[in-house]
Amino acid sequence: MNAVFSIGSMAIRRNAPRFGAIDRLAPHSRLAGPMPWVIAIMIALTVIAAGAGLALRNLGTNAGAEIAGGLTVQILEGAPAARERQAQAAVAHLRTRQDVAEVIRVPEKDLEALLEPWLGRQMLTGDAAIPVPALIDVRLQGPVTERRLEELRASLKALVPSARIDAQAGWLGPVFDALASLQWLALGLVALLAAASAAAVWLAARSALGGNRETIEIIHLLGATDRQIARLFERSIAFDAAIGGLAGLLLGAGALWLLGSQFARLGSGMVTGGALGPADWALLVAIPVAGVVLATLTARLTVVGALRRML
């Protein structure tokens, strides 16, 4: 009769249960219904918004660095001979200055090629040709400030009265302003999406646990510790959040990659300056990881909270 209790009494009644022992009791219906997909979609959108924001930032920084020290000098002289003389004088003067890194005379042929589609061949050659200013690209050491510009303008005007100097960043200013606004917009979107993703993860974890309240109470009454029970649910919910997060990351990264390769095909140097670097990709990968961490913490807080309400 007593043989029915074939368990050795030494095998049981250990006061420190091993944590792994009840792991196989993880509930099968983990994240209920559409929640993993909601998580996947939210993570995907967050990744896309964050990726776009990072690309805009890179674009702004790269393009900014390229033209920050750039000046354009125009020689507005109608007579070709005088224009040529003045241009050479200006180039010579600029080359002597310590604060100038580079001086490039834009070849007249290039200018004509640039204007020909607009004005036509005969407008640019022969006696009736309209005068085209000579262009000199200047790169300063360091960024162009209003003071440096004024100082350079004065020194050049004294020598070449028909010279006109503009900072390249000046006429690109509105573009940079727009880029900055877009970056703020992306940042705001990321913040909103991150909050919504966090809420989705939180709700998913809570609803998964709500369906298992009965199980939690039973295991609790059978003598499981809070930690045993919390670990049980943490693991299964972290697993599901990881599935949703991974799907979202692949979706979002896929979309970014597609967009990136399409922009790259445009071949514009400015746009390729927005490409995502390894650090950017690492940041994007961190988004679903943060989601998993959040889901795990939520599971722990919810389980422990529910258990605290029991004796």
Add this chain to the structure above:
Amino acid sequence: MTGEGGHIVQFDNVGLRYGTDREVLSDVSFTLFPGSFYFLTGASGAGKTSLLRLLYLAQRPSRGVIRMFGTDVITVPRARLPAFRRRIGVVFQDFRLVPHLSAFDNVALPLRVSGVPEGEIRKPVADMLTWVGLDQRADARPATLSGGEQQRVAIARAVIARPEILVADEPTGNVDPEMAVKLLRLFEALNRLGTTVVVATHDVHLLRKVSDSLIMRLDRGRLSDPTGALRYPPRPEVAAR
């Protein structure tokens, strides 16, 4: 294992109320002696389940003192309670099987919670399922079991880890009389191994089936002690058993 006085459970002036309602248990005082077999009887609504909930540490009383295993379990830090619960086997009135686990895994639950190695679980659980006549249903989910079958799984789960106290709430309510007697034999076997058994029932026929059993009677939340077995110190003829 027991208190200084040789008792395993001592209730002193325990009262319990749910919320702000009237007390469902009042002035309940009694002592349980290790290795004894108790029946808890009383009309429906008398407070049997409420008393058992205090016994299996699911509930704190509103007043009074409860000592178990020589420890005041009301003031003990919450973190120490799981270790006490693992020494108590419970058959819940509503079974409380984990719905997503098979009969086998439900029965194995107390062993796994206690950290018994996986290799030492299979045989005792299989043996126990055979004893309660469910070896063919080991892989079945609770939802696919009949009421009586679920009750037997619940009983197997309560006794599998050889608890020091077994608390059973109407454990034979859903089985035929023959199976009821068989399950009582299981409790007796466990009792002979040293477990203190408390069975709540309003089936008076059951009481006569276990010789040497002691009776606790609840009447609208108050405990009467018809045999004097619950006093401390016990009457000599009770102590001699």
